[in-house]
Amino acid sequence: MINIYGGKVVVRTPATSANLGPGFDSLGLALDLCDEVEVEITQTPGLVVEVKGEGEGELDAGEGHLVVRALRAAFDAFTVRQPAGIRMVCRNRIPHGRGLGSSSAAICAGILAARALAHPEHAGSQETRRDRGSKLSDDFALALATEIEGHPDNVAPCIAGGLTVAWIEQPGVPRMVKLVPHADVRPVALIPRHRLSTEVARGLLPAQVPHADASANAGRAALLVAALTGRPERELLMAATEDRLHQGYRAPAMPETAELVERLRGAGVPAVVSGAGPTVLAFSTADTQDLIAPEVGTDWHIQPLDVETRGARVAFPETR
Numbered sequence: 001m002i003n004i005y006g007g008k009v010v011v012r013t014p015a016t017s018a019n020l021g022p023g024f025d026s027l028g029l030a031l032d033l034c035d036e037v038e039v040e041i042t043q044t045p046g047l048v049v050e051v052k053g054e055g056e057g058e059l060d061a062g063e064g065h066l067v068v069r070a071l072r073a074a075f076d077a078f079t080v081r082q083p084a085g086i087r088m089v090c091r092n093r094i095p096h097g098r099g100l101g102s103s104s105a106a107i108c109a110g111i112l113a114a115r116a117l118a119h120p121e122h123a124g125s126q127e128t129r130r131d132r133g134s135k136l137s138d139d140f141a142l143a144l145a146t147e148i149e150g151h152p153d154n155v156a157p158c159i160a161g162g163l164t165v166a167w168i169e170q171p172g173v174p175r176m177v178k179l180v181p182h183a184d185v186r187p188v189a190l191i192p193r194h195r196l197s198t199e200v201a202r203g204l205l206p207a208q209v210p211h212a213d214a215s216a217n218a219g220r221a222a223l224l225v226a227a228l229t230g231r232p233e234r235e236l237l238m239a240a241t242e243d244r245l246h247q248g249y250r251a252p253a254m255p256e257t258a259e260l261v262e263r264l265r266g267a268g269v270p271a272v273v274s275g276a277g278p279t280v281l282a283f284s285t286a287d288t289q290d291l292i293a294p295e296v297g298t299d300w301h302i303q304p305l306d307v308e309t310r311g312a313r314v315a316f317p318e319t320r
Contacts, residue, residue, distance in 0.1 A: 002080045002118055008040040009116045010315045011109045014161065014308040015094040016101035017187065017281045018153040020228075021241035021272035022220035028157035028164050029228075030308040031187060033100070035092045037067055037109040038317075041117060042085035054092035054102070065090075066103060070110025070148055077144055078118045078135060097195030099275030104154035107145050108312050112159075115141065116314045139175070142166075146174040154275065161311030163228055179225065181307050182232045186284040189303040190271075190296055192256065194278060201250050201276035213244035234285045237270035241283070247273050254278040256299070263295045 015033040019025070035054075049061040049068060059065060063072075067090060075082055090109075094102040119136055129138045138159050145155035152166035156176040163179040224240035227233070250273070251258035257278040264271035264280070269288045274281040282292055284304070296302055 002078070004041050004080060004083050004117055006041050006043070007117050007120065008038065008317055009113050009120075010036060010038045010317055011113045011116070011312060012036050012315075013105035013109045013112075013158055013312045014101075015189075015305075016104055016154045016157045017099070017189070017274040017279075018101065018157075019243075019246065019272065019275060020224060020281070021243040021247070022217040022224060022245070023153075023165075024217065024243070024245045025151055025153050026166055027221060027224065028101075028153045028166065029181070029187065030157040030161045030164075030311055031100070031189070032306045032308040033093055033189075033303070034308070035090065035094050035102070035105045035109065037091075037106075037113060038089040039067075039071065039113040039117065040087045041083045042087050045084045047085075048087045050089045052089070052091045054094060054096055055090075056092075058096075059090075066106040067110040067113075070107040070145070071114050072110075073148060074111040074114030074144060075118070077140075078114060080114065080118045095191055095279070097197060098191055099196070099198075099273065099277045099279045100189065100191075101154040101158060101275065103198075104145070104149055104158045107148050108141070108155055108158045111141050111144055112312055112314055116316070120316065142174050142176055143172065147172070152176065157311070159311050161309050162307060163225070165225070178311075179229050180309065181228045182230060184285070185228055185232045185307055186289075187305045187307065188282045188284050188292060189274065189305055190260065190280040190282060190292075191301040191303055192278050192299065194256075196254055196276065196278045198276040200253055204250050204253055205246055206249060209245055217243060217245050232283065232285065234268060234270065234288055237283050237285070238265070238268065241270045241272050243272065250277060260296065260300070264292065267291045267295050269295070 152174040156164040156166040
């Protein structure tokens with residue numbers, strides 16, 4: 001067992017948008033809206049959790065906090081003895097319950113903080129992170145995050161950044177490929193005030209879908225990868241973001257979201273439900289950027305974003 005007697009690490013984890021329309025449970029995009037988690041191992045026994053920003057005054061400030069649960073699970077996975085004292089500060093910017101990957105950001109923050117504290121000499125090594133046989137690799141972090149989260153579509157872009165394709169190679173073995181989106185890809189998040197739990201949204205999905213719908217989505221998902229990485233033009237993005245597998249089934253749980261997606265697409269703006277919703281993700285192009293605001297109205301926060309190409313990042317500030 002490894003003992004950790006001190007140290008401080010700061011992890012920045014990006015928001016993510018999964019599915020992107022047709023890429024259900026497989027495609028994900030990292031966005032430059034980041035949470036920041038500071039974890040310090042202290043000599044004073046006990047756990048102290050401070051939450052600032054999103055979730056302040058609402059989230060569990062003890063062992064039930066998702067970052068804490070992921071941190072402790074990662075310490076166990078890395079064969080690290082649980083530290084006697086932990087101080088944690090969470091500065092949250094990602095909205096909760098909106099389909100922007102806040103839970104994935106928390107899970108990845110805990111895992112990467114534990115990895116960095118246990119093995120600070122390898123925390124920034126790209127070679128180590130790519131070594132699939134190492135517990136310090138991003139593949140190992142992906143597997144642990146997927147085990148906690150339940151599916152890899154959000155945790156993959158959170159860890160790797162950019163556009164990711166994630167899949168389950170075999171039970172318990174998720175994989176991912178990172179792609180670099182075209183520089184002209186301009187995501188715009190349209191964020192409502194209300195929330196929707198992922199569990200509720202998933203509960204509306206049928207156990208089986210028509211073969212024709214599955215076939216249509218496979219083609220659109222492939223087209224979407226081509227459009228986002230090579231030709232982010234309105235015509236291609238409109239066709240590439242069509243979905244038949246999940247958005248229609250989930251519409252009763254978020255009618256305002258479904259209506260906004262329909263209005264935007266009717267105006268020629270490529271728009272999808274972000275993750276499980278209720279946020280809408282639109283792709284702004286040169287000929288659609290002025291069309292988004294008139295369709296949105298005042299009940300939504302319009303948040304233009306860039307793609308976060310680097311994924312989660314780790315820093316070692318000085319411990320006072």
